[in-house]
Amino acid sequence: xxxxxxxxxxxxxxxxxxxxxxxxxxxxxxxxxxxxxxxxxxxxxxxxxxxxxxxxxxxxxxxxxxxxxxxxxxxxxxxxxxxxxxxxxxxxxxxxxxxxxxxxxxxxxxxxxxxxxxxxxxxxxxxxxxxxxxxxxxxxxxxxxxxxxxxxxxxxxxxxxxxxxxxxxxxxxxxxxxxxxxxxxxxxxxxxxxxx
Amino acid sequence: xxxxxxxxxxxxxxxxxxxxxxxxxxxxxxxxxxxxxxxxxxxxxxxxxxxxxxxxxxxxxxxxxxxxxxxxxxxxxxxxxxxxxxxxxxxxxxxxxxxxxxxxxxxxxxxxxxxxxxxxxxxxxxxxxxxxxxxxxxxxxxxxxxxxxxxxxxxxxxxxxxxxxxxxxxxxxxxxxxxxxxxxxxxxxxxxxxxx
DNA sequence: CCTACCGATCGGTAGG
DNA sequence: CCTACCGATCGGTAGG
Numbered sequence: 415x416x417x418x419x420x421x422x423x424x425x426x427x428x429x430x431x432x433x434x435x436x437x438x439x440x441x442x443x444x445x446x447x448x449x450x451x452x453x454x455x456x457x458x459x460x461x462x463x464x465x466x467x468x469x470x471x472x473x474x475x476x477x478x479x480x481x482x483x484x485x486x487x488x489x490x491x492x493x494x495x496x497x498x499x500x501x502x503x504x505x506x507x508x509x510x511x512x513x514x515x516x517x518x519x520x521x522x523x524x525x526x527x528x529x530x531x532x533x534x535x536x537x538x539x540x541x542x543x544x545x546x547x548x549x550x551x552x553x554x555x556x557x558x559x560x561x562x563x564x565x566x567x568x569x570x571x572x573x574x575x576x577x578x579x580x581x582x583x584x585x586x587x588x589x590x591x592x593x594x595x596x597x598x599x600x601x602x603x604x605x606x607x608x609x610x
Numbered sequence: 611x612x613x614x615x616x617x618x619x620x621x622x623x624x625x626x627x628x629x630x631x632x633x634x635x636x637x638x639x640x641x642x643x644x645x646x647x648x649x650x651x652x653x654x655x656x657x658x659x660x661x662x663x664x665x666x667x668x669x670x671x672x673x674x675x676x677x678x679x680x681x682x683x684x685x686x687x688x689x690x691x692x693x694x695x696x697x698x699x700x701x702x703x704x705x706x707x708x709x710x711x712x713x714x715x716x717x718x719x720x721x722x723x724x725x726x727x728x729x730x731x732x733x734x735x736x737x738x739x740x741x742x743x744x745x746x747x748x749x750x751x752x753x754x755x756x757x758x759x760x761x762x763x764x765x766x767x768x769x770x771x772x773x774x775x776x777x778x779x780x781x782x783x784x785x786x787x788x789x790x791x792x793x794x795x796x797x798x799x800x801x802x803x804x805x806x
Numbered sequence: 807c808c809t810a811c812c813g814a815t816c817g818g819t820a821g822g
Numbered sequence: 823c824c825t826a827c828c829g830a831t832c833g834g835t836a837g838g
Contacts, residue, residue, distance in 0.1 A: 425807090439723060440639070441637065441639065441640070441719075441720060443636070443637065443639070443640040444637070444639040444640060444720075446831075446832065446833085447832085447833065447834090448831080448832080448833095456807070456808090457807080457808060457809085458832095458833080458834090459807080459808065459809080459810090459834085459835085460807050460808065461807095462833085462834070462835090463807055463808095464807090466834090467833080467834080468833065468834090516722065519719050519722065520719050520720070520722075522719070522778055522782075523637075523715050523716050523718070523719030523720070523778060524637060524640075524716070524719070525782070526712065526715065526716075526778060526781035526782050527635060533782070536782055537782055537783050540779050540782055540783065540786075541783075541786070544779075544786075561799070564799065565795065568791070568792055568795040569795075571776075571779070571787065571792050572772055572776075572792055572795060572796055574775070574779070575771075575772055575774075575775030575776040575778075575779055575792065576768055576771055576772050576775055577775065578771075578774070578775035578778055578779070579770070579771030579772055579773065579774035579775030579776075580767075580768075580771040580775075582718055582719060582722060582771075582774055583736050583740075583767070583770070583771055583774070585722035586718075586721070586722050586729070586732055586733055586736055587733050587736065587737075590736075590737070591767065595764070596764055596767050596768055596771065599761065599764040599765075599768060600768055603757070603760065603799060603800065604799065621823095642815075642816065642817085643816085643817065643818090644815080644816080644817090652823070652824090653823080653824060653825085654816095654817080654818090655818085655819085655823080655824065655825080655826090656823050656824065657823095658817085658818070658819085659823055659824095660823090662818090663817080663818080664817065664818090
């Protein structure tokens with residue numbers, strides 16, 4: 415007699431997982447509720463019982479991405495050298511989980527349009543990422559670990575931008591780009607302390 | 611009695627210009643021949659008289675982008691410090707021509723899928739860009755202008771990736787990102803010679 | 807959750 | 823170059 419709610423939550427998770435896969439392949443505008451529903455094993459009308467519109471499903475996907483990141487990526491990590499190290503580990507993790515990188519890169523490019531339903535999400539995401547990176551470089555600088563003359567704000571902006579740009583090149587030709595080595599190259603050029 | 615061919619060429623240019631604008635706003639998959647045709651002042655069937663399929667129009671757009679770049683960007687510039695300076699000038703140019711940056715960023719992200727009709731174009735584009743940047747840093751190194759221990763290959767890859775990543779952040783919030791200053795920051799951190 | 811349906815839009819073709 | 827059309831697909835709703 416119990417379990418009704420549980421089943422619903424599992425269904426929701428199935429649908430979200432299917433949406434992540436399809437968004438990654440086709441982008442948001444390019445994907446259809448029917449294709450997502452099929453992969454989740456229901457009809458598209460059934461999907462709309464759980465998520466009333468196409469946009470509501472996108473919102474749920476972005477929410478779950480954040481929830482995962484808060485748990486695993488731990489923005490809770492205080493800004494500083496450890497955070498930069500952690501981003502390197504995240505890059506290594508991403509290389510083994512192409513789906514999430516695909517999703518992120520496709521949606522970020524689509525969402526530059528202010529009318530895109532994920533625009534505000536990415537504007538906020540970038541602001542937070544830049545801020546956290548800048549504070550990290552600033553903390554490292556105060557500990558004497560930053561090369562002379564390096565501006566923490568610029569270093570933070572470039573760190574975030576580099577990660578994004580490398581991901582697109584890596585997705586385009588995975589065998590041609592060593593994402594983690596390139597990130598390490600950048601950090602080693604800016605820091606005066608060892609990374610590990 | 612003359613001019614028939616000329617008129618056709620002008621029409622083609624109108625259609626391509628309209629396609630650039632629509633691709634930039636909606637991506638390739640997200641744009642329709644009807645919308646592009648409307649902006650060019652004809653019907654979608656009329657457009658198909660000039661470009662027989664949706665893919666043929668995309669190919670024409672990419673070809674024109676290359677033609678423009680060969681002329682203005684001059685990959686003819688030999689690898690070296692002048693090429694890096696030129697990329698800075700190109701970044702400054704891009705900031706005043708958002709449409710081309712939009713088009714490029716949207717298509718690049720879409721085209722990471724090997725099945726995308728522009729995939730090979732971007733794979734080649736990235737390979738050429740990395741190669742040219744690497745050779746530039748190598749030339750600078752031989753003239754003693756590269757900081758000790760900097761690998762030209764990594765510096766080239768990161769230079770190209772940084773440009774792409776900055777463009778997406780700049781498109782998402784133009785008032786929050788100074789694209790040219792960030793590029794300059796990166797170059798000044800890697801080079802030991804002044805940029806201007 | 808499904809069946810059945812709606813109006814809108816898509817790329818492409820026929821025929822002129 | 824246009825009118826007129828095709829089959830396919832879209833997001834969403836009704837009604838159960």
